[in-house]
Amino acid sequence: MSIIALLNTKGGVGKTTTALNLAVGRAQQGRNVLAVDGDRQGSLLTALTNRGDRAPIVAVCQYVEGQALRQQVLRAADHYDDIVIDAGGRDNTALRAALLLADKIVVPFLPRSFDVWALEDMSALLSEARAIKDVVAYALLTMADSRGNDNAEASGAVPSGVQLMPVTVGRRKAFADAAGAGLSVLELPGNRDAKAIAEMQALLAAVFN
Ligand SMILES: Nc1ncnc2c1ncn2[C@@H]1O[C@H](COP(=O)(O)OP(=O)(O)OP(=O)(O)O)[C@@H](O)[C@H]1O
Numbered sequence: 001m002s003i004i005a006l007l008n009t010k011g012g013v014g015k016t017t018t019a020l021n022l023a024v025g026r027a028q029q030g031r032n033v034l035a036v037d038g039d040r041q042g043s044l045l046t047a048l049t050n051r052g053d054r055a056p057i058v059a060v061c062q063y064v065e066g067q068a069l070r071q072q073v074l075r076a077a078d079h080y081d082d083i084v085i086d087a088g089g090r091d092n093t094a095l096r097a098a099l100l101l102a103d104k105i106v107v108p109f110l111p112r113s114f115d116v117w118a119l120e121d122m123s124a125l126l127s128e129a130r131a132i133k134d135v136v137a138y139a140l141l142t143m144a145d146s147r148g149n150d151n152a153e154a155s156g157a158v159p160s161g162v163q164l165m166p167v168t169v170g171r172r173k174a175f176a177d178a179a180g181a182g183l184s185v186l187e188l189p190g191n192r193d194a195k196a197i198a199e200m201q202a203l204l205a206a207v208f209n
């Protein structure tokens with residue numbers, strides 16, 4: 001059983017999109033997966049509700065209060081192979097609960113100054129959490145540009161206490177197209193985006209090794 005949390009106090013960095021793709025990706029590998037939406041906006045809940053009964057099934061629930069999230073995830077832990085938690089883009093009790101529950105934290109960030117600075121904020125939260133528990137965190141460069149130096153510069157600015165995920169996710173329409181219907185990029189019909197699929201497969205391998 002592994003608990004993965006997609007966390008960043010910054011909004012709009014791809015937490016929900018990544019959570020959805022990881023949850024569906026693991027279910028496709030035959031794992032019994034629970035997705036937990038810790039965000040009041042409920043985007044992950046909506047996406048997986050839109051997915052409906054399509055196989056593989058991914059169970060989803062939403063807890064926006066830290067205490068409820070912690071209690072319920074601990075109860076669910078015996079019944080699932082993997083739990084993927086998506087917290088909202090701000091520091092709140094749900095994010096802090098997820099921070100302490102997770103075996104591995106993935107912090108998506110964009111190759112932009114504001115986003116790189118936000119990693120410092122996460123780094124501070126992680127240090128606080130480490131007073132309680134040994135927390136493992138990876139920064140994941142998402143919506144990366146296909147050219148230019150921004151990606152390398154951003155990767156170089158990852159603060160201490162956060163490791164750089166050895167996989168990068170590019171800015172690709174396929175991710176946005178698939179997510180609304182609760183689909184992973186691997187499930188898109190028609191003109192499937194081979195690069196998006198390769199990135200997500202590499203990410204699945206890196207996160208769940
Ligand atoms: N790799 C990607 N390529 C292109 N667009 C993306 C990618 N990942 C996410 N997006 C789009 O970027 C926007 C933000 O993504 P998402 O909702 O996953 O971020 P979030 O961190 O969960 O945001 P919030 O903090 O609001 O919950 C969405 O419109 C989504 O479709």
Ligand SMILES: [Mg+2]
Nearest residue numbers: 015016039043
């Ligand atoms: Mg979100």
